[in-house]
Amino acid sequence: MSTILLLRNLLYKSHRKPSNIGSTHRYLSSTLPIDKLNYIGGERCGIIKPDNSRDSTPVYNPATGEILCKLNSSADDDINLAVESAKNAFQTWSQLTGMERGEILIKSAEIIAENREFLSNCESINQGKPVWESRGDLQTVIDSLKYYGNLSTTIHDGDYIPLNNGSFSYIKREPLGIVVGIGAWNFPLQIASWKAAVALACGNTMIYKPSPLTPLTSVLLAEIFTDAGLPPGCFNVIQGDSRTGSNLVKHHAVSKVTFTGSVETGKCIMRDAANNLSQITLELGGKSPLIVFDDADIDEAVKGALNANFFTQGAVCSNATRVFVHQSIKGKFQNALIDRVSKMITGHPLDESSHIGAIINQSHRDKIIHYVNSAIKQGAKRLIGGELYKPNDNQCINGFYLTPCVLECTDDMTIAREEVFGPVLSLLTFTDEDNVIKRANSLDFGLAAGLFTKDLKRAHRVSARLQAGIIWVNNYNLTPSQIPFGGYKHSGFGRENGKAAINHFTQLK
Numbered sequence: 001m002s003t004i005l006l007l008r009n010l011l012y013k014s015h016r017k018p019s020n021i022g023s024t025h026r027y028l029s030s031t032l033p034i035d036k037l038n039y040i041g042g043e044r045c046g047i048i049k050p051d052n053s054r055d056s057t058p059v060y061n062p063a064t065g066e067i068l069c070k071l072n073s074s075a076d077d078d079i080n081l082a083v084e085s086a087k088n089a090f091q092t093w094s095q096l097t098g099m100e101r102g103e104i105l106i107k108s109a110e111i112i113a114e115n116r117e118f119l120s121n122c123e124s125i126n127q128g129k130p131v132w133e134s135r136g137d138l139q140t141v142i143d144s145l146k147y148y149g150n151l152s153t154t155i156h157d158g159d160y161i162p163l164n165n166g167s168f169s170y171i172k173r174e175p176l177g178i179v180v181g182i183g184a185w186n187f188p189l190q191i192a193s194w195k196a197a198v199a200l201a202c203g204n205t206m207i208y209k210p211s212p213l214t215p216l217t218s219v220l221l222a223e224i225f226t227d228a229g230l231p232p233g234c235f236n237v238i239q240g241d242s243r244t245g246s247n248l249v250k251h252h253a254v255s256k257v258t259f260t261g262s263v264e265t266g267k268c269i270m271r272d273a274a275n276n277l278s279q280i281t282l283e284l285g286g287k288s289p290l291i292v293f294d295d296a297d298i299d300e301a302v303k304g305a306l307n308a309n310f311f312t313q314g315a316v317c318s319n320a321t322r323v324f325v326h327q328s329i330k331g332k333f334q335n336a337l338i339d340r341v342s343k344m345i346t347g348h349p350l351d352e353s354s355h356i357g358a359i360i361n362q363s364h365r366d367k368i369i370h371y372v373n374s375a376i377k378q379g380a381k382r383l384i385g386g387e388l389y390k391p392n393d394n395q396c397i398n399g400f401y402l403t404p405c406v407l408e409c410t411d412d413m414t415i416a417r418e419e420v421f422g423p424v425l426s427l428l429t430f431t432d433e434d435n436v437i438k439r440a441n442s443l444d445f446g447l448a449a450g451l452f453t454k455d456l457k458r459a460h461r462v463s464a465r466l467q468a469g470i471i472w473v474n475n476y477n478l479t480p481s482q483i484p485f486g487g488y489k490h491s492g493f494g495r496e497n498g499k500a501a502i503n504h505f506t507q508l509k
Contacts, residue, residue, distance in 0.1 A: 037069075037071065037215050037216070037237070038082075038236075038237060038238055038239055039223070039235075039236055039237035040081055040085050040233075040236045040238075041085040041233050041236070042226050042231075042233065044219065044223075047072050047073075047074055047078055048077040048078050050072045050075070051073060051075045054072075054241065057070065057212040057213070057241060058070055059071050059215060059216070060213075060360070061125050061126070062357070062358035062360055062399060062400045063124075063125070063128060063350070063357070063358045063399045064395050064396060064398060065362075065397075065398030066398075068216070071212050071215055071240075072239075072240075073212070073239065073241045073243065073244045074238045074239055074240040078238060079207075079244070079247055079248055079251060080251075082236040083207065085233035085236055086178045086205040086207055086233055086234070086236055087178060087205075087253055089205045089231055089233030089234045090177060090178065090204070090205045092231060093205055094175050096203070098152040098155055098156055099152070101201060102148075102149040102150060102151075102152035102153055102201065103149070104200075104225070104228050104229045104230050105145045105146070105152065105200060105201060105228075106149035106150070107229060108145050108149075108224050108225055108230070109141075109142045109143075109149065111224050111227055112138060112141055112142050112145070112224060113142050116139075116142075117135075119134075119189065119217065119220065120134035120137075120138050121134070121350065122216060122217050123217050124357065125349070125350070126188065126214050126215075126217060127186070127187075127188060127214050127312075127349075127357075127360065128349055128358035128359060128400070129311075129312045130349050130351075130354045130355065130357045131349055131350050131352070132352065133311060133312060134349075138189065140190050141190055141193040143481040144197045144198075144481045146481075147197070148198050148200075148481075149201065151201060151499070151502075152201040152202075155173060155201060155202055155502055155506065156174070157173075158172035158173070159171040171508055171509070172508070172509050173202075173502070173506040173507070173509075174203070174506060174508075175202050175203030175506060175507075176202075176255040176256045176505060176507055177205075177254075177255035177256070178204070178207065178254050178256075179195075179199040179204045179205070179207075179254075179256040179257070179258060180207050180248050180249055180251075180254050180256070181195035181199070181206055181207070181208040181209070181257075181259075182245050182248075182257070182260070182261065182269070183195070183208065183209070183211055183260055184211055184260045184261045184317075185210075185211035185213040185315075186312050186315040186316060186317075187312070188211070188218060189221060192208055192210065192221050194485075194496050194497060195208065195258050195260075195496070196208065198497075198502065198505050199256075199258070200230070200234060200235065203506075204255075204505060205235070206235050207236045208236065208238070209237075209240060209244060209245050209248060210237070212239065212241050213360055213361065214360075215239050218237050219237050221235075222235050222236070222237050246268065246269075246272050249269055249272040249273050249278070250273075250275065250276070251276075252276055254276060254278055255278060255279065256279045256280070256505065257273050257278050257279070257280050257281070258280075258281040258283075258496075259281070259283070260283045260317070261284065262284065262285055263284045263490050263491075266282045266284045266492060269282070280493075280494065281493070281494030281495070281496065281504050282493055282494060283317065283491075283494075283496060284487065284490060284491050285419040285421075285445060285447070286317045286445045286448055286491050287321060287417065287418065287419050287445045288318060288319060288320040288321065288322070288450070289320060289323075289324060289439075289440035289450075289466070290304065290305060290322070290323045290449070290450040290452075290476065291436055291437075291440060291450070291462065292323065292325045292326060292333060293326055293433075293451065293452060293453040293455070293458065294326040294329055295454045296326075296329070296452035296453055296454065297474075298329060298336055301333065301452040302337050302340055304452055304476040305320070305337060306341070308320035308323070309321060309323075309404075309423065309424075309425040310341075310344065310355070310356060311477060313357055313359050313402070313422065314368075314420070314421065314423035315360070315421045315422065316477065317419075317447060317491075318447050318448040318477060319477070320450050321419075321425060321426055322416055322426050322428060323425055323426065324428050324429070324430050324436050325427065325428070326429070326431065327430065327431045330429050334408075334427065337406060337425075337427075338383055338384050341384050341385065342384060346391060346403055346404070347391040347393065347396070348393055348395065348399075351393075356401075356402075356403075358399045359401065359402055360400070361400060364421070364422070365401075365422075367422075368386075368402060368420055368421075368422030368423075368424065369386070369388070371415050371422070371424065372405055372407070372415070372424060374415065375407055375409060375413055375414065375415035375426075376407075378414065378415075379410070380407045380409045380410075380413055380415065382405070382407055383406040383407065383427070384403075384404075384405065384406050385402075385405035386402070386403065386405030386407070386424060387402070387403050388401070388402060389401040402422065402423060403423075404424075404425075405423060405424045405425065406425045406427055407425070407426055407427065408428075409427065409428055410428065411442070413426075417443060419445070433458075433462070437465050437466065440466060441465075444489050445487070445489060445490055445491050446468045446469065446487050446490070446491045447468060447469060447470065447486075447488075447491035448471070448472070449467075449468040449470070449471050449472075450471065450473070451463070451466075451472075451473055452473075452474055453473075453474070459473045459474075467488050468488055468491075469485075469486045469488050469491065469495075470485065479497070480497075481497050482497070482498050483498050484496070484497055485497045485498075
């Protein structure tokens with residue numbers, strides 16, 4: 001059965017109200033087997049020679065616990081083929097005008113918009129997030145492709161610099177070459193498109209390796225690019241485990257690596273890229289703070305805390321999982337927060353009423369529960385949630401569900417210091433501005449931070465002192481395509497999105 005046909009059947013049996021998924025595009029009627037999830041030279045292909053020394057990775061439908069497929073890892077032959085394809089494509093793609101490249105990116109966005117409902121369903125089936133969230137993710141995909149499609153006409157504009165005695169210099173931007181992108185399982189399509197949009201707009205070609213837990217939709221993106229007119233080899237997909245990723249990064253023909261994932265894996269990528277001196281962008285983990293001051297609008301601050309903790313079952317790198325609330329409003333804030341969390345529905349991702357979907361797999365759910373139980377042993381107070389859950393739906397009996405959790409914690413607890421990557425909010429209190437800023441900045445992470453206050457001077461003052469790449473004031477987790485995204489300290493370096501990202505995907509001559 002083909003990949004897309006399997007997903008189509010799952011859509012119709014997964015929930016009683018399937019969305020309209022009709023389309024005329026070829027990537028929605030593929031007849032290639034489900035194990036042909038590599039995409040090289042403009043077409044799906046299987047692994048050339050499976051490495052029998054490596055175990056296959058089960059790919060789950062988190063909502064039901066069903067195995068969608070078992071993923072084998074690409075070996076050196078596959079990597080070499082993808083590199084050769086990208087290398088050849090670079091010779092022509094890099095010579096096109098920015099306008100020509102931009103037209104293809106914009107056309108890709110239009111195809112995605114036409115098929116957003118189908119793609120959203122596919123994303124939710126493989127990832128487990130509620131389908132309304134996936135629709136929002138698809139909008140950011142569309143926005144990113146349109147943004148860089150329009151921006152591509154000016155990316156290579158140069159500077160003319162007059163010098164003494166009639167001499168002059170001019171400076172131009174040029175693409176880097178082959179870019180390797182490695183993605184995470186929490187935002188499969190979004191991460192792939194954020195990396196591809198800027199890389200392709202700048203004239204690079206890309207080899208993308210998605211997480212082995214969520215391999216399906218990045219191949220659909222590749223087919224969409226081809227349908228939009230992207231030349232074969234400009235965007236390739238290689239499936240595999242960490243060894244596949246390491247071998248990709250080490251390849252001598254790779255000029256740039258852009259990675260989204262854990263801190264430890266980011267460090268490994270830095271070591272692997274060192275031999276080639278490849279440029280690197282790392283978007284790593286976070287343990288971000290959200291500070292709610294005594295003059296904050298409590299209802300808005302509670303909404304911000306929900307946005308900062310429970311999207312994608314809590315698996316968002318920028319999440320503010322440490323919520324610092326001023327002691328004087330702690331009671332009102334906590335009551336309002338618990339009331340809102342208690343009304344959140346955990347259920348099938350394709351059920352429009354679900355607020356929380358399914359955790360990516362059982363091992364990750366077990367890891368989250370371990371964090372919660374360890375916190376309670378260390379003295380944390382469970383205010384709500386953090387328990388195994390079975391929705392009232394027979395299809396969900398074997399799914400990986402967990403209720404959203406709020407714990408009253410102290411700074412020294414493990415759960416308040418390490419990234420959990422699950423729907424767990426750590427509630428803390430403060431009384432002094434200087435002290436809470438010190439506590440907010442105390443960890444090695446520095447991806448994001450937020451604050452709620454009606455005092456404009458305080459908003460600017462505190463924002464300037466927080467050590468993070470992104471600061472939200474009176475909102476949280478908004479990521480427009482034109483705004484740079486990236487962190488400080490162990491949360492990585494380089495930026496995605498916005499004009500700033502162009503600096504990381506081009507070189508000056």
